[in-house]
Amino acid sequence: MKVHDGIDARLRESLLAQPVFFVGTAPTALDGHVNVSPTRGQLHRPR
Numbered sequence: 001m002k003v004h005d006g007i008d009a010r011l012r013e014s015l016l017a018q019p020v021f022f023v024g025t026a027p028t029a030l031d032g033h034v035n036v037s038p039t040r041g042q043l044h045r046p047r
Contacts, residue, residue, distance in 0.1 A: 004011065015021075024036040 007015070020038050020040055022036050023039050024034055026032070026034045
């Protein structure tokens with residue numbers, strides 16, 4: 001697994017070119033679990 005400190009220009013362009021995005025949520029508690037779901041369609045994109 002690769003962890004990024006931020007999204008640079010190269011990574012941003014790559015992400016915006018993808019037809020499917022994965023949206024995830026994670027709890028702050030150590031005993032929780034992460035939910036990740038694929039999604040398509042119009043998303044709020046950074047300018």
